[in-house]
Amino acid sequence: LPQEFELARPVLQTIEQAGYEAYFVGGSVRDTILGKSIHDVDIATSAYPNEIKALFKRTVDTGIEHGTVMILDHGTGYETTTFRSESTYTDFRRPDQVTFVRSLAEDLKRRDFTINALAMRENGEVIDLFDGLSDLQNQQIRAVGNAQERFHEDALRMMRAVRFASQLDFTIVPDTLAAITAHAQLLDKIAVERTQVELLKLLTGKTPQRGLTDMLATGLWQYCPDFADHETALQELATALTQGVSSETAAWTLLVTKFGLTATAITPFMKHWKTANQMINAVQTTSKTAALLGQGDLNAWQLYQCGAPLIATANEIAVILGAPDRLATLTDRLAALPIQHKKELAVTGKDLMQAGIQPGPQLGAILGDLEYQVVTGAVANKRADLVAQAMI
Ligand code: ATP
Numbered sequence: 001l002p003q004e005f006e007l008a009r010p011v012l013q014t015i016e017q018a019g020y021e022a023y024f025v026g027g028s029v030r031d032t033i034l035g036k037s038i039h040d041v042d043i044a045t046s047a048y049p050n051e052i053k054a055l056f057k058r059t060v061d062t063g064i065e066h067g068t069v070m071i072l073d074h075g076t077g078y079e080t081t082t083f084r085s086e087s088t089y090t091d092f093r094r095p096d097q098v099t100f101v102r103s104l105a106e107d108l109k110r111r112d113f114t115i116n117a118l119a120m121r122e123n124g125e126v127i128d129l130f131d132g133l134s135d136l137q138n139q140q141i142r143a144v145g146n147a148q149e150r151f152h153e154d155a156l157r158m159m160r161a162v163r164f165a166s167q168l169d170f171t172i173v174p175d176t177l178a179a180i181t182a183h184a185q186l187l188d189k190i191a192v193e194r195t196q197v198e199l200l201k202l203l204t205g206k207t208p209q210r211g212l213t214d215m216l217a218t219g220l221w222q223y224c225p226d227f228a229d230h231e232t233a234l235q236e237l238a239t240a241l242t243q244g245v246s247s248e249t250a251a252w253t254l255l256v257t258k259f260g261l262t263a264t265a266i267t268p269f270m271k272h273w274k275t276a277n278q279m280i281n282a283v284q285t286t287s288k289t290a291a292l293l294g295q296g297d298l299n300a301w302q303l304y305q306c307g308a309p310l311i312a313t314a315n316e317i318a319v320i321l322g323a324p325d326r327l328a329t330l331t332d333r334l335a336a337l338p339i340q341h342k343k344e345l346a347v348t349g350k351d352l353m354q355a356g357i358q359p360g361p362q363l364g365a366i367l368g369d370l371e372y373q374v375v376t377g378a379v380a381n382k383r384a385d386l387v388a389q390a391m392i
């Protein structure tokens with residue numbers, strides 16, 4: 001058992017000694033069997049939330065209405081969820097009602113894919129009610145039960161299927177793939193934020209070309225915000241992603257570049273995807289810099305404007321698009337610039353006002369010009385020199 005499970009064993013033992021059942025479930029069981037590292041340990045139990053809370057000194061109600069309580073043990077938090085069955089999905093997402101049950105089988109039945117419906121006892125014994133082990137062995141993604149019904153219940157599962165195909169390099173079995181094709185349109189009903197999470201996991205996964213090919217084959221792509229006109233670009237993106245990308249910023253940058261979006265088009269596009277402003281700003285910078293790298297090298301000012309935190313991403317995308325890898329020299333040149341950031345400029349607006357320059361938009365323009373002159377080496381980054389330069 002991995003270290004994370006070993007550490008969690010006493011938690012499961014405490015629950016069992018009180019007469020309830022407790023199992024490791026979800027992604028951590030799947031990833032352990034695959035020999036991959038795991039990030040969080042999920043526990044499923046027959047104990048009700050109040051019963052769990054009575055057993056442990058320190059718990060947090062992280063999602064008590066869904067039956068989830070976090071148990072804090074030796075500095076680690078364990079999400080512990082009461083076995084539940086879900087019923088009557090009327091809006092193609094999330095169940096109308098969560099019913100706590102005492103049966104593990106009921107709980108596993110509501111899970112999305114067979115590889116995600118495995119449970120593991122505290123001693124490592126695996127409970128496999130839906131042939132998840134053989135699907136893991138054969139590297140297959142298969143819906144638990146009737147695929148048509150499962151995607152009709154919760155349309156997000158379709159995006160989860162293509163994201164796992166990418167992350168695990170697995171094949172979606174024909175029956176499950178056909179059900180996605182039949183229900184792709186229901187993705188419309190899902191909050192964009194949730195679709196975005198799955199898309200990014202797909203794009204930053206191990207074999208994104210696989211997940212994207214599945215999105216294209218099933219028609220899921222058509223129900224993603226602002227994707228409608230970009231079928232060819234998505235095919236090209238799939239090819240470009242054969243080597244994978246190292247971050248979400250890189251993924252977005254490659255996507256907007258392949259879509260041929262201009263700087264003005266990038267912001268509304270990403271806003272439709274409900275992306276954070278910080279990510280939009282980063283992608284504006286990296287896409288612009290990657291395009292410049294595609295045309296040749298960067299001058300000092302262009303390099304400075306991109307900045308150290310984003311230069312590796314810009315270079316990564318430029319390389320994917322066919323430019324030579326210039327990361328080492330770009331990093332060295334960046335480090336050798338007189339300043340790395342506006343705040344390192346040896347003069348402030350206050351200094352300039354004291355020297356007699358009037359406040360207002362003009363002051364900002366003068367500061368911007370001084371910044372440019374320092375970066376390009378025209379003026380030394382010394383206060384006296386800069387004030388003198390400003391007075392010219
Ligand atoms: P990851 O490694 O990305 O965390 P995961 O399989 O653990 O993958 P989670 O979103 O953390 O995915 O969900 C934990 C478990 O809950 C899943 O393994 C699955 O059993 C179940 N699950 C999650 N989302 C759904 C869903 N939409 N429908 C059915 N079961 C789901």
Ligand code: MG
Pocket residue numbers: 026027028040
């Ligand atoms: Mg998980």
